[in-house]
Amino acid sequence: MLRRILALVYKESLQIARDRRIRTLIVSMPLTLLVIFGYGFNNEVRHLKTAVLDLDRGSHSRGLLERFRTSEYFDLVRYVQTEQELADCLDSGEVKMGIQFPPDFTRGLLRDRHSSVQLLVDGSDSNASSLSLSYARGVIQDYSVRQVMGLESEDLFIPIEVRPRVWYNPDLEQVNYMVPGIIGVLLLQLTIVVTAMAVVKEKELGTIEQLMVSPI
Structure with a gap:
């Protein structure tokens, strides 16, 4: 069973490697969407x-x-x-x-x-x-x-001083926690798109029936 799955994976990998459009899509789509979602939807307000x-x-x-x-x-x-x-x-x-x-x-x-x-x-x-x-x-x-209180900032005495220390994201950059989640979503979308294109390609070549009756 494992050998059959590996054979099918090898076949699909060859088809992807031979199709220039799919190769371009696999590289360009994640990078483009990562930039758009990672930096375009930045909700931080500074300056x-x-x-x-x-x-x-x-x-x-x-x-x-x-x-x-x-x-x-x-x-x-x-x-x-x-x-x-x-x-x-x-x-x-x-x-x-x-x-x-x-x-x-x-x-x-x-x-x-x-x-x-x-x-x-x-x-x-x-x-x-x-x-x-x-x-x-x-x-x-x-x-x-x-x-x-009638005091200037240099003379203001505060009984309890808060000293915050932020771990893992000291600058509180929103991108640092948005990008990892976006990468996961993009990988899921890319898998769906590539699978759909592979099925369409099989139909164009007339080999979809062979794929459907394959013993997997």
């Missing part, structure tokens, strides 16, 4: 192009913008003067997020200990938009906590 409309120009708006500037998730690439200019940047796709400070932002924090900042996000990519809003809220909340 998000961001525009700023600072109508306040006070110490707190500059301080908060500095936190955004030092974050790895945002790149402040445009400083605009009007709301229309900010909207145009989002409409054209030049930026994916806008930060707008009202004229009384710093005064509100100093007088009432409360103020607001508006975040405008391009929602065409809902997943990236959700992540960018989450990161932006984290930056703002961190700045707010430090202001409530």
Whole structure:
């Protein structure tokens, strides 16, 4: 039985080796799909192009913008003067997020200990938009906590310090866990496609009946 299976495998291997189209498909299909699925569906949000409309120009708006500037998730690439200019940047796709400070932002924090900042996000990519809003809220909340405690970042004392250590994927690259799974899916798809092409080839050659009555 094993010898018959090996003989059939040898026969199919010869046919694949002789067919240039199948050889090309076996090589090109996995590589192409691996690049598309591995890097095209990357949901990580880093260095998000961001525009700023600072109508306040006070110490707190500059301080908060500095936190955004030092974050790895945002790149402040445009400083605009009007709301229309900010909207145009989002409409054209030049930026994916806008930060707008009202004229009384710093005064509100100093007088009432409360103020607001508006975040405008391009929602065409809902997943990236959700992540960018989450990161932006984290930056703002961190700045707010430090202001409530009345301390600068260098002087802030935190009783419990968290020291995370990530194993096996220290940079938390999404590709590192997506690609192995994608390879398995591609191998499964490639097996189905090659098998279908082999059956069609047998029918073209008129040898499908021999394959169907083979004692395996």
